[in-house]
Amino acid sequence: MRRALAGATVLAAVLLLGGCSTGGADASPVATSQVNLPPSYRFEPAAITVPDGTTVTWTNNDRFTHNVRLLDDGGDVLNLPTGESVSFTFHGPGEHRYDCSFHPNDMSGVVVVTEASARAQP
Numbered sequence: 483m484r485r486a487l488a489g490a491t492v493l494a495a496v497l498l499l500g501g502c503s504t505g506g507a508d509a510s511p512v513a514t515s516q517v518n519l520p521p522s523y524r525f526e527p528a529a530i531t532v533p534d535g536t537t538v539t540w541t542n543n544d545r546f547t548h549n550v551r552l553l554d555d556g557g558d559v560l561n562l563p564t565g566e567s568v569s570f571t572f573h574g575p576g577e578h579r580y581d582c583s584f585h586p587n588d589m590s591g592v593v594v595v596t597e598a599s600a601r602a603q604p
């Protein structure tokens with residue numbers, strides 16, 4: 483009984499630590515096709531997951547111009563002035579990394595593409 487309680491405590495601590503993570507690319511990917519750029523210098527959430535063939539949209543709500551540089555999709559740079567949105571359709575299961583070419587040290591993200599049939603829409 484005591485051992486079971488200790489195990490539950492450890493599990494709760496691990497879950498709590500996971501929940502405290504603030505969206506680095508290592509965080510558990512969020513199932514969404516919408517990425518926000520809130521103030522300042524962030525992609526939120528930084529790690530998302532979508533089915534193959536999904537169009538992802540980034541919206542810049544920061545006060546500065548950013549962009550989306552598609553590191554694993556040819557290196558194209560999608561310009562993203564403040565208040566505007568850009569979209570890109572991802573093909574091919576796996577990790578598709580991107581960053582902002584102006585601020586690559588602060589701003590990077592990943593789109594984890596899954597097989598289209600593997601994830602049913604809710």
Ligand SMILES: [Cu+2]
Binds near residue numbers: 549582583584585
């Ligand atoms: Cu930027």
